[in-house]
Amino acid sequence: MASSLGNSPLLPSPLAVGRSLVHAARDGTLGRAIGTSVLRLSFGYGVSLVAGVALGVGLARSLAAKQAFGPLVLGLSSVPSICWLPLAILWFGLSETAIQVVVILGAMLPIAVATEGAVRQVNPLVVRAARTMGARGPRLLFSVVVPAAFPGIVSGAKLGWTFALRSLMAGELLFVSGGLGQLLETGRDIGDTTLVLAVIVSIVALGRASEWLLFARLDREIARRWGTEAA
Amino acid sequence: MFAFAKAADSTEVPLAEGASRSPRAGAAISLDAVAFSFDTGASIEAHLEVPAGQLVCLVGPSGSGKSTILNLVAGLLTPTRGRVLENGAPITAPGPERAMVFQDAALFPWLTLRKNIEYPLEVAGVSRAERSDRSEALLRLVHLHRFAEAFPHQLSGGMRQRGAIARALATDPAVLLMDEPFAALDAQTREILQAEVERIFLETKKTILFVTHNVREAVRLADRVVLMGTRPGRILRTLAIPLPRPRAVGDEHVTALANEIAAEIRTEVEKIAKEEADDAWVVPGAPVRVDPRRNLGGGI
Ligand SMILES: Nc1ncnc2c1ncn2[C@@H]1O[C@H](COP(=O)(O)OP(=O)(O)OP(=O)(O)O)[C@@H](O)[C@H]1O
Ligand SMILES: [Mg+2]
Numbered sequence: 001m002a003s004s005l006g007n008s009p010l011l012p013s014p015l016a017v018g019r020s021l022v023h024a025a026r027d028g029t030l031g032r033a034i035g036t037s038v039l040r041l042s043f044g045y046g047v048s049l050v051a052g053v054a055l056g057v058g059l060a061r062s063l064a065a066k067q068a069f070g071p072l073v074l075g076l077s078s079v080p081s082i083c084w085l086p087l088a089i090l091w092f093g094l095s096e097t098a099i100q101v102v103v104i105l106g107a108m109l110p111i112a113v114a115t116e117g118a119v120r121q122v123n124p125l126v127v128r129a130a131r132t133m134g135a136r137g138p139r140l141l142f143s144v145v146v147p148a149a150f151p152g153i154v155s156g157a158k159l160g161w162t163f164a165l166r167s168l169m170a171g172e173l174l175f176v177s178g179g180l181g182q183l184l185e186t187g188r189d190i191g192d193t194t195l196v197l198a199v200i201v202s203i204v205a206l207g208r209a210s211e212w213l214l215f216a217r218l219d220r221e222i223a224r225r226w227g228t229e230a231a
Numbered sequence: 232m233f234a235f236a237k238a239a240d241s242t243e244v245p246l247a248e249g250a251s252r253s254p255r256a257g258a259a260i261s262l263d264a265v266a267f268s269f270d271t272g273a274s275i276e277a278h279l280e281v282p283a284g285q286l287v288c289l290v291g292p293s294g295s296g297k298s299t300i301l302n303l304v305a306g307l308l309t310p311t312r313g314r315v316l317e318n319g320a321p322i323t324a325p326g327p328e329r330a331m332v333f334q335d336a337a338l339f340p341w342l343t344l345r346k347n348i349e350y351p352l353e354v355a356g357v358s359r360a361e362r363s364d365r366s367e368a369l370l371r372l373v374h375l376h377r378f379a380e381a382f383p384h385q386l387s388g389g390m391r392q393r394g395a396i397a398r399a400l401a402t403d404p405a406v407l408l409m410d411e412p413f414a415a416l417d418a419q420t421r422e423i424l425q426a427e428v429e430r431i432f433l434e435t436k437k438t439i440l441f442v443t444h445n446v447r448e449a450v451r452l453a454d455r456v457v458l459m460g461t462r463p464g465r466i467l468r469t470l471a472i473p474l475p476r477p478r479a480v481g482d483e484h485v486t487a488l489a490n491e492i493a494a495e496i497r498t499e500v501e502k503i504a505k506e507e508a509d510d511a512w513v514v515p516g517a518p519v520r521v522d523p524r525r526n527l528g529g530g531i
Binding site: 135 | 305306307325326327329330331333335337339340341350351353354355382384385398402408
């Protein structure tokens with residue numbers, strides 16, 4: 001049984017997956033798919049990060065904002081992002097915009113929730129100390145509150161990154177042309193298990209590489225300043 | 232580890248070195264029939280005159296309003312009744328002429344010691360060149376120039392407190408508000424820092440309000456000790472400490488006076504406790520303790 005499964009096209013050997021990976025890389029399909037996905041991610045995640053951090057800081061610092069949007073943000077952040085897809089398609093059709101809506105909603109809300117928590121947990125003594133030095137308004141916010149919350153904001157940003165990647169893959173898998181998600185779907189269409197696994201390997205690599213590129217330096221810097229353990 | 236020993240020569244560094252003006256002398260502070268109530272119902276009341284250039288220590292049990300008084304003078308709280316005045320003018324907001332030092336330093340963990348000290352100057356709009364001159368002088372004043380580029384977590388507790396004192400002095404305030412600044416330190420470091428505070432006080436003539444649970448520390452430092460009680464938080468009495476300065480570490484006059492006052496505080500506290508016997512406030516049945524080195528906060 002083990003040997004029959006070993007030869008089965010449903011569970012290809014690592015070698016076969018490797019060959020498929022090389023093949024897809026050679027003929028450019030993998031490169032194009034990665035390029036498309038990375039481009040979408042960069043845009044969607046960039047927007048999520050800026051909007052999510054701003055929203056989170058707003059929720060933590062403004063009672064009016066908290067009352068107006070707090071329950072909404074908390075409620076919506078628990079909706080799996082792919083659930084937005086039908087609505088996004090109704091609004092924007094089968095378009096780039098639709099998938100960006102899914103990515104942004106998927107990443108922005110967790111970032112906002114994490115940022116709000118991080119800002120709320122800032123040591124009040126640190127803020128009081130800054131106020132006795134005459135800092136207030138935007139300066140207090142940007143030179144004290146946000147830096148003090150920085151480690152927590154970075155955790156939120158990391159979380160947002162994985163959410164963005166997941167949302168994008170789900171979206172691409174379901175309908176949008178190009179990207180790694182669609183290459184997965186292609187693999188399924190033509191019954192090529194090796195291609196499907198090769199794409200999954202690529203997604204893992206993309207996730208690891210981007211985390212390393214985006215967050216490793218930040219983690220080291222946080223550890224250096226706060227004296228916390230580097231991850 | 233500490234830099235005190237070899238830094239004896241640098242105690243000469245004038246505080247105002249690098250600043251264009253001479254150090255600002257202390258301001259008179261008065262709490263004019265002040266009352267403050269928290270929304271929880273807790274309240275304090277106080278009437279207190281602190282002449283310019285005096286060092287006043289506030290002692291009293293936990294919850295007697297010491298921190299609240301400091302926060303009122305800082306301008307972080309606004310009195311519910313009465314007025315808080317600096318040189319006769321009402322204090323309405325925090326400002327760089329009244330600096331605060333907290334128990335756990337509250338240095339910014341994301342900035343180096345130097346940047347921490349320069350921060351209030353940055354807020355005050357001081358030029359980069361003057362900032363760096365001034366932080367250099369302050370780092371020397373508290374014997375931390377070798378640790379200028381260290382982050383707070385890389386410093387010992389005593390070093391962090393000295394850093395916080397340097398930062399508080401950066402804007403050359405007229406009033407220093409110190410809320411149990413040495414409570415978390417070991418006895419030896421504490422004594423060294425008490426000497427530093429006295430030295431800075433004698434050098435700069437700033438007005439200092441210093442909160443402590445330690446009667447010996449209060450007597451060691453103060454021109455006047457303000458004894459506070461609870462429910463509501465209020466001033467029970469003030470005692471002048473007419474000992475000459477600088478006071479030596481093991482000064483027996485300090486010890487003797489501290490013993491007397493500690494005994495008095497005991498009696499005072501027990502009297503109040505009896506008055507409030509219907510409350511859940513329990514006074515230990517132990518005999519009157521007169522060891523002034525005890526932290527009163529734990530026992531009363
Ligand atoms: N933020 C707050 N909200 C509500 N009540 C407060 C607040 N801060 C202090 N209080 C109350 O006000 C009273 C005075 O508190 P305060 O912190 O000034 O005491 P303290 O003398 O500094 O005590 P400790 O020695 O423990 O620091 C206490 O009854 C306390 O419970
Ligand atoms: Mg206190």
